[in-house]
Amino acid sequence: MTPKYLWLVALVALYILPIQSLNCVYLDDTILENVKLLGRTMTGFPLRCLKDITDFKFPKEILPYIQHMKKEINAVSYRISTLALTIFNLKGSIPPVTEEHWERIRSGLFDQVRQAHECFMDEEKENREHPHSEDFLTVYLELGKYFFRIKKFLINKKYSFCAWKIVTVEIRRCFIIFSKSRKLLKMTSGKIGKGNIYKPGKRHRSQQVYTIKPPLVDPRVTVPVAAGFGR
Amino acid sequence: MRSGRTVSAIGLLSLCLVVCMSLETIPPSAFDGYPDELCTINITIRNSRLILSWELKNKSGPSANYTLWYTVMSKDENLTKVKNCSDTTKSSCDVTDKWLEGMESYVAIVIVRRGDLTVCRCSDYMVPANAPLEPPEFEIVGFTDHINVTMEFPPVTSKIIRERMRSTPFVIKEQIGDSVRKKHEPKVNNVTGNFTFVLRDLLPKTNYCVSLYFDDDPAIKSPLKCIVLQPGQESGLSEFAKVGGITSCLIVMVFVSTIIILKRIGYICLKDNLPNVLNFRHFLTWIFPERSPSEAIDRLEIIPTNKKKRLWNYDYEDGSDSDEEVPTASVTGYTMHGLTGKPLQQTSDTSASPEDPLHEEDSGAEESDEAGAGAGAEPQLPTEAGAGPSEDPSGPYERRKSVLEDSFPREDNSSMDEPGDNIIFNVNLNSVFLRVLHDEDASETLSLAEDTILLDEGPHRTESDLRIAGGDRTQPPLPSLPSQDLWTEDGSSEKSDTSDSDADVGDGYIMR
DSSP, rough: OOOHHHHHHHHHHHHHHHHHHHHHHHHHHHHHHHHOOOOOOSSOOOGGGGGGGOOOOOOGGGHHHHHOOTHHHHHHHHHHHHHHHHHTTOOOOSSSSSSHHHHHHHHHHHHHHHHHHHHHHHHHHHHHHSSSOHHHHHHHHHHHHHHHHHHHHHTTTTTOOOHHHHHHHHHHHHHHHHHHHHHHHHHHHHHTTOOOOOOOOOOTTTTTOOOOOOOOOOOTTTOOOOOOOOO | OOHHHHHHHHOOOHHHHHHHHHTEEOOOGGTTTTTTTEEEEEEEEEEEEEEEEEEESOSSSSSEEEEEEEEETTOSSSSOOOGGGSSOOOOOEEEEETTOOOSSSEEEEEEEETTTEEEEEEEEEOOOOGGOOOOOOEEEEEEESSSEEEEEEEEOOOOOHHHHHHHOOOOEEEETEEEEEEEEEETTTTEEEEEEEEEOOOTOOEEEEEEEEEEOOOOOOOOOOOEEETTTOOOOOHHHHHHHHHHHHHHHHHHHHHHHHHHHHSSSSOOOOOOOOGGOOOHHHHHSOOOOOSSSOOOHHHHEOOTTTOOTOHHHHHHHHOOOOOOOOSSSSSSBBBOOOOSSTTTTTTTHHHHHHHHHHHHHHHHHHHHHOOOTTTTTOOOOSSOOSOOOOOOHHHHHHHHHHHHHSOOOGGGOTTTOOOOOOOOTTTTEEEEEEEEESSOEEHHHHHHHHHHHHHHTOOOOOOOOOTSSSTOOOOOOOHHHHOOSSSSOOOOOHHHHHTTBOOSSSOOO
């Protein structure tokens, strides 16, 4: 690389970090856009589907942890986005809507996953010397169980129209709850992402340190139903 | 055994029916026979209340009655009817007290009935925590430089609404025309009742528009309310008016003090030295000149002549005894005026005898005192009785005046007693001696009578001695005056027979 282009590379490197951090700024907007998209695409609820409604037992107990989890909120955001995209990537089902609308939903979810991943990577670099807390592990596991129940319901109902209707309504509700929690966290702390002070949570008796590797999810690759979900 | 089980089953069913009837819950299968109708059901937070509203896609047809049912997706499939929204013609319902879980997904079912027939059903799902906040109603009142925005926040009873208002910023947008000027974010989390926000630092004669909304997605903005600020629009005295009044007073005080200082130091308002012709202060005196006070002027001492002087008509017998004589024009053109006067106080004894001739002379004199008194323009001729070295030189004027009064008594004797009155009379200069009193030492006397005689002969004689009879006979001779100056008649000179008798001076007098 010639020296005269070095200044251009340096300029890009200088601004690449702030540009990357902008993903965290737009993540909240992306989540809200997907909420609107799911509501516009899946309008109405047929009375006949009321007989299939069930309680997916959303883990409400993690909400207090999420509202105080300043340094690991992006990891939680990435976890939720990834699990939701996994649900909508399940193959072997009749989509409840047209293919065009279905692709639009998947594309929106993919953008959300990508932005959440960027935010998570930035957060991981900051927390390199600080392992995740026990609270984060609890949240991580509970979210896994929750989306597992959703997936199991979908399979049991054989990906029926009403099942997809109910699952769509449930995932939309999950996004709303998480978005409100992020908003409350932002209001109390003022900032999410870089620069947040690590707040150590409760430790396990064995003082084990848990390190989580974010799985890379490619929307073009169909994830098998029984593949490593909920771990 | 069977009867007991049957009885217990019936009891349970009845209990369930009672419970179901009280809660008014029915399975969704109860509405399976009705077609689905496309509609939109929206949920909003309006005036701190959770309001559910619906709109059918097919609005045609007669008015319908609506009944609202709902269920929570995570709990039970049975539908619960909202009592306040049963068979209502309104297309909205207040579910604040019914929907208490903000994070749950509710399914709302609207049953449409027209008459006795159930026409259709409409259902949708929603999450109350995601309900948008509608801005409150507000009013604006404009003043000269600020606008009061008044809004009302009803008390919040729902936990869902409280959380929504706490997590959603409230914005007051201030704009001029179409451009946003400023956005204000007042804290309204715990506000209940009327709330007034003041938009300050505004310009008069400007159209300002105000809009309220909660900064949410989507944000429901209130319609714009605009007002034009007029100067002096406020009631009462505003701060701006007070500041303006104080400022104007200060400016006036500074201006006045500056003028005073400049005047004191003589920078302005200098005294103008106008020429006398432009000095109009004594304008009136310039037009109407005042009579200069009596100062050292030449006064003529009128010395009445001897009573034995005769009229020019040489009628001795008649002229001296007659009290009334009609004045007749003489050949020479003058008339004789009798000179009457009372004796002087100082020389009352000595002048007794000379007084008599004066009275006799007055009896034969023509009356012209009145005419002479009326001629105020004639100079007053002072008289001097007994004027001599024994007299007080400091008051010659007063004595002259009194002597004049004494020597020339008026026909109106009542005026005699007034020493301050001036006696104006016509004097036949031919019958009196005149003396100009410049100095007691250097006095010149002149005799008008002698001059008159001399006029016939020639005006070459310039010296004469005129003295008032009855007075001091030791008076020095008066300074002489030209005969032309003393002659006040038509100027014609004539002889008189008295001139011969006046030639004998006697004791200082020239007797005619």
